[in-house]
Amino acid sequence: MENWRNHRLTFGIFILPPTFWLVVFFTAPLAVVWVYSFGYRGPSGQTYLGFSLDNYVRAFDWLYLGILLKSVWIAIVTTAICIVMGLPLAMGISFAPKRWRNILLLIVILPFWTNLLIRTYAWIAVLRTAGYVNFSLEWAHGNLDAFFTFFGMPELMGTFEPLEILYNQKAVVIGLVYVHLPFMVLPLYTVFEKLDRAYLEASLDLGASQWRTFFSVTVPLVMPGIASGTLLVFILSMGTFLTPDLLGGTDSVMIGNLIAQQFGPARNWPFGSAISFVLMYATFLILWARATFASQKSDLGI
Amino acid sequence: MSRRATNRPTPLDYFRKRWMQAVIVVNFTFLYFPIVALIAFSFNDSRRNITWQGFTLKYYEKAFTNNSLHDAFINSMIVASVSTAVSTILGTMLGIALYRYRFPFKGAYEGWVHLPIVIPEICMGVAMLAFFAAIQIPLGLFTITVSHIAFTIPFVAVVIRSRMSGFDRSLEEAARDLGATEWQTFRDVTLPYLMPGVVAGALLAFTLSLDDFVITFFTSGPGSTTFPLKIYSMVRFSVTPEVNAASTILIVVTLTLTLFAMYIQARSGQRSTHD
Numbered sequence: 001m002e003n004w005r006n007h008r009l010t011f012g013i014f015i016l017p018p019t020f021w022l023v024v025f026f027t028a029p030l031a032v033v034w035v036y037s038f039g040y041r042g043p044s045g046q047t048y049l050g051f052s053l054d055n056y057v058r059a060f061d062w063l064y065l066g067i068l069l070k071s072v073w074i075a076i077v078t079t080a081i082c083i084v085m086g087l088p089l090a091m092g093i094s095f096a097p098k099r100w101r102n103i104l105l106l107i108v109i110l111p112f113w114t115n116l117l118i119r120t121y122a123w124i125a126v127l128r129t130a131g132y133v134n135f136s137l138e139w140a141h142g143n144l145d146a147f148f149t150f151f152g153m154p155e156l157m158g159t160f161e162p163l164e165i166l167y168n169q170k171a172v173v174i175g176l177v178y179v180h181l182p183f184m185v186l187p188l189y190t191v192f193e194k195l196d197r198a199y200l201e202a203s204l205d206l207g208a209s210q211w212r213t214f215f216s217v218t219v220p221l222v223m224p225g226i227a228s229g230t231l232l233v234f235i236l237s238m239g240t241f242l243t244p245d246l247l248g249g250t251d252s253v254m255i256g257n258l259i260a261q262q263f264g265p266a267r268n269w270p271f272g273s274a275i276s277f278v279l280m281y282a283t284f285l286i287l288w289a290r291a292t293f294a295s296q297k298s299d300l301g302i
Numbered sequence: 303m304s305r306r307a308t309n310r311p312t313p314l315d316y317f318r319k320r321w322m323q324a325v326i327v328v329n330f331t332f333l334y335f336p337i338v339a340l341i342a343f344s345f346n347d348s349r350r351n352i353t354w355q356g357f358t359l360k361y362y363e364k365a366f367t368n369n370s371l372h373d374a375f376i377n378s379m380i381v382a383s384v385s386t387a388v389s390t391i392l393g394t395m396l397g398i399a400l401y402r403y404r405f406p407f408k409g410a411y412e413g414w415v416h417l418p419i420v421i422p423e424i425c426m427g428v429a430m431l432a433f434f435a436a437i438q439i440p441l442g443l444f445t446i447t448v449s450h451i452a453f454t455i456p457f458v459a460v461v462i463r464s465r466m467s468g469f470d471r472s473l474e475e476a477a478r479d480l481g482a483t484e485w486q487t488f489r490d491v492t493l494p495y496l497m498p499g500v501v502a503g504a505l506l507a508f509t510l511s512l513d514d515f516v517i518t519f520f521t522s523g524p525g526s527t528t529f530p531l532k533i534y535s536m537v538r539f540s541v542t543p544e545v546n547a548a549s550t551i552l553i554v555v556t557l558t559l560t561l562f563a564m565y566i567q568a569r570s571g572q573r574s575t576h577d
Contacts, residue, residue, distance in 0.1 A: 004405040010484060014399035018392040018415075018455055025452040026418055026426075029433030033425075036432060085332075088325045095316040104326070111333050113560045117515045117530050118549040121537050122336035125343070132339060135353075181333065197314055204313050239422025241516055246537065256424045263428045263520070273432065276425045283421060 037273035045267030055274030064258065064275070071254040074169065074244075075237035078176040079184075082233045083226060085177070086184035090225070091218070093185075094192035105189065112182040120246050123175050127166040127247070134162040167249035175243040180236055184229035191225030231290050235283055255279050341553070344546035361547040371548055374532035381443060381518075381528060382511040385450035390504040392451070393458025394496070397503075400459065401466040416460075418453040426453060427520035434521065441523030449521045450511040457510060458503035465499025498570030505563035509556050 004011040037056070039049045058064065093104045111119060126132045138160050145157040165171055199221065203213040219226075241256030248254075255275060262272025316322045344362070348355035365371055400412065418426060430449045434441060469492070477487040515530040522531060529552060536545045 001404045002402060004403045007403070011399065011403050011405070014395045015403075015405075018396035018399075018459070021392055022415060022418075022452060022455060025430075025433075025448050027414075029426075029429035032433045032436050033429045085329060088322065089329045092317055092322045092326045095314070095322075097317070100317075107330060108333065110557070111337060113509070113556060114337060114553045115513045115515075115530060115549070115556065117534055117537075118340070118553060119337065121533070121541075121545070121549065122340040124537075124541055125339060126336050132335075178332070178336070181329075200314055210313070235422075239424060241422075241424040256422065259424050259428055263431060269432060272428060276428055280421055280425050287420065 033273040033276055036270050037277050039270040039273075041268045041270055045269075047269045055271045056278070058271060059275050059278050067253055067258050068255060068278070070252070071238055071256075074172060074176065074252070074254060075234050077173050078180065078237045079230050079233045081173065081177045082181055082184040083230065086181055086188055086229065087219075087222075087226070090185050090188035090192050094189055094195070105186075108182055108185050116179065116242060117246075119179060120175050120243055123171065123178065123247060124166065127171050127174070129162045129164070129166070131166070133165065137163065166247065169248070169252040171247040171249075172244045172252045172254075175247045176237045176240060179240075179243065180233045183232040183236065187228040187232070188222060188225040191222045195221055227290070227293075231286060235286060239279055239283065337553070340546050341550050344543055344550045346543065349543060361543040362551075364544050365547040365551065368544065370527070371529075371532055371544075374527045374529045377443060377526060378512055378529040381447050381450060382508050385447045385454060385511045386504050386508040388447075389451045389454040389458055389507045390500060393455045393503055393507070394462050394500055396455060397459040397462025397466065397499075398492075398496075401463050416456050419456050419460075423516040427517045430517065431520040441521060442526045445521045445523070446518050446526060446528065449517050450514060453514075453517060454507040454510050458507050461503040461506060462496065462499050465496060465502075469495055498566055502563045502567045505559050505566075509559050509563075512552075512559075513556055 035049065036047055038051055038053070039047055040052065040054065042048055059068070089108070093101060093108070096104055124131075128134075141157060141160045148157055165174075195218075199217055200213055203217045204210070208216065238254075239256055240254060241260055244252050244254045244257050245260070248257075255278075259272050259276050259279070262268045262275065266272075342354075345357050345359070346355055347358040347360075396415065400408075400415075405411075426449075430445070430452075431441075434445050439445060473491050473495075474487050477491045478484075482490070513530065515534065518528050518531060519534070522528065527535070529548075533545060533548055533552070536542070536548070
């Protein structure tokens with residue numbers, strides 16, 4: 001690496017154009033929203049500038065606090081399910097024969113490269129009342145019913161009631177897990193690849209069961225992977241807008257939808273700006289906590 | 303007998319355990335079932351039924367002759383092409399500068415430059431909307447393109463930087479010693495080495511732009527509907543096989559581009575290790 005002072009002209013040529021673009025078309029917009037967040041809404045939805053914290057105070061009203069907490073809760077549930085699904089998956093892939101590993105990994109990443117909107121929309125057909133899940137359940141129900149009728153118990157199964165799994169919180173969690181699972185699997189896989197298997201062998205040789213080895217040796221060793229995956233999935237789920245918009249109902253409005261609503265039909269831009277910054281501060285706080293935690297660990301030499 | 307004994311999985315051979323194979327199969331089913339079902343039923347000869355009624359291409363015909371879908375596709379292509387061209391150039395410059403120079407507050411600068419990757423898309427979307435409203439630029443293809451450039455620059459820079467990290471600086475020194483100017487060295491030595499990274503970065507930028515929904519949603523105006531926006535409004539209106547057909551087209555386009563980018567990166571990586 002070279003000192004910029006010795007190459008002022010070349011350095012300037014390379015760094016100024018992208019910096020200029022990001023200042024004008026990224027930082028300035030964020031600054032506008034930041035300034036708006038202290039303003040207030042006019043009678044017909046105009047934005048007036050001002051210096052008050054009312055919008056931030058309002059963001060923690062019971063009504064909106066509920067939405068914030070619900071977003072956190074949905075993100076936590078999503079992250080937990082991603083860990084439960086992603087941990088064995090990453091482990092299985094890392095223990096596969098070498099020529100298989102990259103193919104299996106590609107299979108995990110591939111859906112990630114298809115459009116977010118389409119991946120979310122695809123779940124509507126799966127979850128709706130006349131969708132694949134209910135269709136399979138009805139089929140299973142019909143067969144069991146026929147089976148019991150044959151043995152003289154025609155009333156046992158009752159009539160089939162389709163599950164209500166679309167346009168509510170369950171659907172949102174399913175959709176979020178689906179979209180974010182690769183973000184959990186990839187960091188976990190990189191840690192599993194570097195895992196020294198001698199520890200697992202030692203544990204098994206010394207008489208620990210497979211379960212004990214998994215929870216007392218494997219999981220602590222891959223903790224850094226779990227931490228990065230958790231961070232990614234949690235942040236991305238918290239700030240989501242599209243998934244609850246398409247798959248959710250009235251019980252699953254999240255922060256993202258609230259922001260969109262304020263900038264859309266509600267036309268209260270100052271309030272929307274304030275929530276938008278609350279969401280960004282939360283994101284930065286999590287990233288900062290993770291960074292300090294990671295640097296502390298490396299100081300201790302762990 | 304002995305062969306059978308060696309074939310028995312050892313305690314650590316998790317991949318050959320039945321339960322592990324079951325876990326992988328269940329996960330992959332979860333990951334692929336919705337998309338495969340979506341693609342399959344774009345060929346199904348029935349509007350409402352989810353059972354198979356026979357093969358048809360009529361929904362693709364409908365999608366291709368649907369004028370507004372057609373316009374949306376053209377819009378998407380214009381936005382993706384222009385924003386890719388600009389963001390590839392700017393992102394490459396940024397990647398090179400970050401790889402090559404030491405300067406004051408570099409850590410803070412790097413954190414700032416990567417913000418568009420980090421902050422929630424919805425925050426960036428509404429910020430762009432508020433910004434364009436504040437400076438009174440009407441929303442349209444121009445505002446979409448400008449926003450797409452802003453959020454794809456850091457992605458291109460990341461790709462370029464990782465490509466540069468394998469670069470042998472003595473090649474540049476040799477060129478300079480042999481009398482090449484700084485510009486000639488860049489054009490004839492650095493840039494040719496960087497080319498696979500530039501192509502991969504450009505393909506990534508193109509895919510990101512083509513696929514983006516959230517930021518586009520807030521920066522589009524009347525007459526500037528892009529392909530994902532059009533699909534969204536069709537989904538909102540009603541779920542029909544035409545949406546599936548249009549979605550399948552978009553999936554095929556992005557997957558082809560992505561696999562092509564991966565292929566280029568893998569090939570250039572192999573070549574540089576062989577040399």
